[in-house]
Amino acid sequence: MAAKVYAIANQKGGVGKSTTCQVLAAGLHDRGKKVLLIDLDPQSNLSTLCMAVTDAQKRDVVTILEVLTEENTLSEGIQHKDKYDIVPASMFLASIDGRLPDQISRPYKLAEAIKTISKQYDYIIVDTPPALGTLTVNAIIAADYVLIPAQADILSLQGVSQLYSTMQAARKHANKGLKIAGIILTRYNGRTNLSKDIATLFDSAAGTMKTKVFESRIRENTALKEAQSKGVDIFSYDKNCNAAKDYKALIDEIFGGEK
Ligand SMILES: Nc1ncnc2c1ncn2[C@@H]1O[C@H](COP(=O)(O)OP(=O)(O)O)[C@@H](O)[C@H]1O
Numbered sequence: 001m002a003a004k005v006y007a008i009a010n011q012k013g014g015v016g017k018s019t020t021c022q023v024l025a026a027g028l029h030d031r032g033k034k035v036l037l038i039d040l041d042p043q044s045n046l047s048t049l050c051m052a053v054t055d056a057q058k059r060d061v062v063t064i065l066e067v068l069t070e071e072n073t074l075s076e077g078i079q080h081k082d083k084y085d086i087v088p089a090s091m092f093l094a095s096i097d098g099r100l101p102d103q104i105s106r107p108y109k110l111a112e113a114i115k116t117i118s119k120q121y122d123y124i125i126v127d128t129p130p131a132l133g134t135l136t137v138n139a140i141i142a143a144d145y146v147l148i149p150a151q152a153d154i155l156s157l158q159g160v161s162q163l164y165s166t167m168q169a170a171r172k173h174a175n176k177g178l179k180i181a182g183i184i185l186t187r188y189n190g191r192t193n194l195s196k197d198i199a200t201l202f203d204s205a206a207g208t209m210k211t212k213v214f215e216s217r218i219r220e221n222t223a224l225k226e227a228q229s230k231g232v233d234i235f236s237y238d239k240n241c242n243a244a245k246d247y248k249a250l251i252d253e254i255f256g257g258e259k
């Protein structure tokens with residue numbers, strides 16, 4: 001069976017996209033699933049979190065850039081880690097439009113590459129940059145599902161509605177089966193009335209998008225940063241901290257029903 005492909009997207013930065021990718025991969029591994037992470041962000045944060053080798057450290061390493069430009073296959077870009085595999089990003093991904101001169105095929109490169117290895121994994125999780133350009137569009141066209149991490153603030157809400165327009169266009173022209181799995185409220189502080197008010201606004205935005213806000217919210221928790229600085233996933237770092245509990249509940253909610 002082909003892997004289920006999840007794109008983690010929101011063109012706002014700092015909302016927990018890369019963190020969520022890495023934690024979902026670790027959590028799915030702990031449930032016995034085989035996971036591939038793909039880093040599509042020139043900032044390479046996910047590659048760093050997973051301690052992958054990037055072209056900043058080793059010039060001739062195969063990254064997702066060489067895969068998109070078809071100089072290498074996706075298989076050649078895969079690095080094996082303890083809990084999951086990862087294809088790292090390149091700092092040169094920012095120049096992707098210049099590297100892919102054919103505008104017609106440009107948005108389909110990732111989808112085509114994923115087809116070649118998709119039977120080897122249960123899940124493929126794609127991290128995206130904080131922009132709605134070629135890279136995020138490639139992720140949305142390659143995806144079965146989009147997951148939208150968002151902080152409970154008004155600018156984050158604006159980002160979600162812009163992303164929705166892009167997903168609607170993808171559905172119409174390129175990826176009819178695309179589903180919005182839901183919105184994940186991240187870095188949440190439920191003690192403030194503001195967070196609660198905004199959560200209500202997100203619920204209504206989700207209704208418009210015919211999706212939902214996941215009940216499991218990810219609280220702001222410094223343990224995540226500590227785990228990241230030590231290079232371990234949150235479940236190995238401290239399975240009883242708030243972030244580990246919240247992400248575990250989220251994984252049950254997203255993937256619970258799946259075999
Ligand atoms: N729930 C959380 N609690 C505390 N810090 C978090 C949480 N989620 C993410 N962070 C931190 O916030 C910053 C941005 O997160 P990141 O995952 O890189 O977001 P994005 O990929 O959307 O830019 C990082 O320093 C990360 O460690």
Ligand SMILES: [Mg+2]
Pocket residue numbers: 017018019041045046127128
């Ligand atoms: Mg990121």
